Amino acid sequence: MAKHIFVTGGVSSSLGKGLTASSLGRLLKSRGLKVTMQKLDPYINVDPGTLNPFEHGEVFVTDDGGETDLDLGHYERFVDENLHRDSNATAGSIYQSVIAKERRGAYLGRTVQVIPHITDEIKDRIRRLGGEDVDVVITEVGGTVGDIEILPFLEAIRQFRKDVGRNNVCYVHVTLVPYLGPSGEQKTKPTQHSVTELRSRGIQPDVIICRSDRSISDGLKRKLSLLCDVPVEAVVSCTDAASIYEIPISLHEEGLDDYVCELLGFEPSHHPLDLSAWESIVRRVESTDRTVRIGLIGKYVNLPDAYLSVVESLRHGGFAQGVKIDLQWIQAEEVEGLLGAGRLASLDGIVIPGGFGERGVEGKVAAATFAREASIPCLGLCLGLQVMVIEFARNVVGLAGANSREFDASAAHLVIDLMDEQREVVDMGGTMRLGLFPAKLAPGSVVAAAYGEELVYERHRHRFEVNPRYRSKLESGGLVCSGVSPDGRLVEFVELPGHPFWVGTQAHPEFRSRPDHPHPLFVALVAAAAERAEGRSPHLLDVPQADELKVL
């Protein structure tokens, strides 16, 4: 039977609870345990698909087309397992199931209540993940202890221990230990309050992870141990890290995985830790002064979490090439002005990420044009491919006013459009292409060389496609549709021969990149960008590929 670890957070949101949970997942996996992870989100949206990226960051897409919380991206990157839609459950989806059962008459006339019906449904979702082949399920509860909405979730995880037995469950509580400048002290009071709140819901934490900007002294650990009633080895210091990939290493140095293994009955000596591959990846770019400057042309640049997986994939590409990424956030709406200011010209590479809605699109089109004309390596992701096609249609093929139906349904040339069968569906909700789809790559193309394969699978999340009616016009202008769906109808990749790297994909490859399996398209973009940067730094390319970095 699978063991369960529940991760809750206290004092403040944005403590990096997801990263802490992911890091623990990595440590347990590095001890040979089979780990899976789950996020329970107390908000009412049925899934995060409808949430504004400004507020909530990116929507992470799983192989099976689940639109999930961005923490699942961290889980996949750290634990290196493909998760699925069941790996994320919101209060909305839980209520939806319970209400649907009630409508079907499943409750036989009883009053349907938070306890036991909602809590039973939550426990069901947790139990579902603990299959035969899983040793540990790590479940992160979103939000902060003390929130009104979190109560049913705390109640469910409290009951869970009773249901499956004390030795099969471990509660990890992540809190903040702030440093107060004027008094020069780190303060434990917020943690004490947060643990008191958790206990008032019947949960005594087994481990307390203290987030702080500096390490927690042994004296402070003893104080927290005494006041919060956990052994001193179970008070773990987790300081701000230069790179998120260092967190597993520092949590291991604090003894977290040893402690948790013992608590759950995994004899640590039977499960020796091997973090060496992970460490060598993290250390690879630590001391290098080789840097490539990549511009990300986005519209949510004030909330970097909106592009989390793209940024991490660029870093992974940097690991593979042994270069640091100097990421430049560029507001799409300002791009035309910036062209004059030369900011784009100073870039070694450009990424045009996905997006929805008209704002910023013309700036992205301008960036694609600039990249093409100035021979700057450029990777377009989803909407990024669409704007590359629009710019190419307008400026190379001469189709004035070319656009996407999403931005101007009456445009003279709808080079990006809904497919005919989609247009007949009135409800937009059913028309999104979501999840993993195959693509056939053209032999000899840039993308086939990057992947080293001719049949690839990528995750999608979009409605619009390259309009097949314009494909031959685009191709006769010189654009190569280098990847198509197996039936040949949908354009999945475009590229431009003769350009150092001008590649668009209709998919979201950023959702499949992992630090130890960097995604080939990001590796190729960073390689091309490094070549451009060579002018700035002559020895940039003398970097051997590391054996431990296996491209997907």
Ligand code: GLN
């Ligand atoms: N808005 C575009 C579409 O729906 C692109 C979506 C995306 O970039 N994820 O097709």
